[in-house]
Amino acid sequence: MKIASASKVVVALLLASAVGLAACGSDSTTGKDSIAGPAPAGATAGAGAAYPVDVQNCGRTLHFDKAPTRIVSGWTTNTELLIALGATDRIVGQYNTSSGTPSAQYADTEKRVPTLSTSAPTREALLAARPDLIYADGSYLFDGQQLPTIKDLNAQGTQVMILSGFCTDDASKAKVRDVVTDLTALGTILGVTSRADEIKADIDNRLRQVAAQVTGKTPVPVAMISTFNGTIYTYEGVYNDIAQLAGATNIYAGTLPAGKFYGQLSVEDITKKNPGTLVYLLSGSESEDTARKYLTTALPTLEAVRSNHVIFLPQTHSTNLSGVDEVVKLAAALHS
Structure with a gap:
């Protein structure tokens, strides 16, 4: 076997062409639809939540005095997760949109989200979006050259949350259940813990049914x-x-x-x-x-x-x- 070598940017591009499936369609183990489609009406981000809040992400503490109102998403499935949580109207930009084709139930909604870049955004495009939260696929772009450092963005009032399976930009450690960690954090950040809990329960139920299906085989x-x-x-x-x-x-x-x-x-x-x-x-x-x-x-x-x-x-x-x-x-x- 020959091992391909590449920079972190190339790794990100290859990740962008990696496997996936429509995010939460019909559950083939039950015949019922998954709960984790676009959030139902009334799942408003920040509604009724108590702030300030702190969450842990990749060894850092993210602090929010109020729910973010201007979110930039750095990955197609990140955007889908935000939509599922009811934050669609708060997403002011997305990048790395070539990282995957949106699943059917999210495609129309994602079309409404402005695209900053199909790959890595420029510093100018990111800052022009004036995000107070960036939900990123990794830390590799925040090097002070391509994009401002996470520390510099924090100083400007922008928190950066990294996809939990990519905390060290090492995708070899990512697991399916990393989504539960991100749901917990985003539920707190956005003030939609009930909606996040519903999706987590649905994930647990679906994976539990699969486990029962394959046990003993x-x-x-x-x-x-x-x-x-x-x-x-x-x-x-x-x-x-x-x-x-x-x-x-x-x-x-x-x-x-x-x-x-x-x-x-x-x-x-x-x-x-x-x-x-x-x-x-x-x-x-x-x-x-x-x-x-x-x-x-x-x-x-x-x-x-x-x-x-x-x-x-x-x-x-x-x-x-x-x-x-x-x-x-x-x-x-x-x-x-």
């Missing part, structure tokens, strides 16, 4: 892969957690160097391992038909390809609500 060995410019990649972090929770084992789990979230695979390596099931992570506008054509051309002798044991997951960044959906879908595909 032998984990299914799978290879979790995607392709980019004709090169095959596998992933660590949340993807291994998704597989494990769904009653599977990623055969490449633990094979990458410490701190590496993704690694390049050779055709020879994956052919030698010959997995019986592939979990293929569709990238960008890539369709299942396009992916199947690639697989039959590049890996025609692979057992999973010959037997058509390929599970496709639409891509987005698989944190927040989308990671839970991926667990549900993968478990259903493997064990129903």
